[in-house]
Amino acid sequence: MTTSPPGAELQQQRETALIAAILSGEREKFHDLIRPYERQVYHTALALLKNETEAEDVAQEAILRAYRKLASFRGDARFSTWLLAITLNEARTCLRAEKRASLDSLDSTDYGDGVVTPAQLTDWRELPSEALEREEVRSLMQQAIAELPVTFREVVILRDMEELSVNETAEALGISISLVKVRLHRARLLLQKALAPRLRVAWKPEKKRGVIRRLPWF
Structure with missing residues (x-):
């Protein structure tokens, strides 16, 4: 059992x-x-x-989908976990579409043209001042995570960036807790292997059996 x-x-x-108010008709409370x-x-x-425009599109679509599916939210997980699961699904759809477009060499010049989104979301690019420190290290971390296989990247994002618990990560990804632990362990090993030569001087991982536990992220 996890304590709140x-x-x-x-x-x-x-x-x-x-949620009850929204479902009863007070839509503005969404x-x-x-x-x-x-x-x-x-x-996320x-x-x-790794693309701001696509991330904006996916975020808007995820929030719009959450609004449409709100009646299906049963409260078994936290609302934020449920929302992140929707975001991950939308991002995966985007990645699959990119792969298909790349294979088919499609010219999608009208992509996103004329799309009407819900209310404008705020503060997406507003980063705290401390996030701008050690830019070189942060850039190396971003690059290394971007190169991870998607299944490993998702776990690192949820556990080390968003700081979800193992249980919440499993819920968001729809996989078992043990599989979350296995993927996270392998992902961190891959990150250490990729980053150790470059970060030996620039940044030292948290002293806990040499495992990268917290990332210099946003």
């Missing part, structure tokens, strides 16, 4: 009340529900896709 962090129950109660997670959704999409 302080304030988590109050947050969950607030979200439950908002923006109150989604606002705390706007940046998280965008940054960006970390997976």
Whole structure:
């Protein structure tokens, strides 16, 4: 059993009340529900896709889909976990579409043309000042994570970037807890192998059996 962090129950109660109000017709309250997670959704999409425009499209589509599917949210997981699962699915769809387009050599000059999105989301690119420190190290980390296979990249994003628990990561990805642990272990080994020669001087991993536990990310 996992214990909820302080304030988590109050947050969950607030979200439950908002969801009930939205489903009863107060649609404008959806923006109150989604606002705390706007940046998280965008940054998750960006970390997976490595393209700002595509990340914006995916984030907007994920939030729109969450609105449409809100009645199916049963509260078994946290709302944020459910929302991230939708974001990951949208990002995967985008990656598959890119792969098909690349294979077929399609010229999609009208991609996204005329798309009408819901209310404009805010603060996606507003990064805290400390995130701008050690830019070189951060850039190396981003590059290394971008080169991971998608299944490993997803686990690293959720566990080390978004700091979800193992249980929440498993829920978001729709896989077992043991598989999350295996993928995360392998992903961190791959990251260490790729980064160790370059980060030996620039940055030292957290001293916990030499495993990279926290990443200099957004």
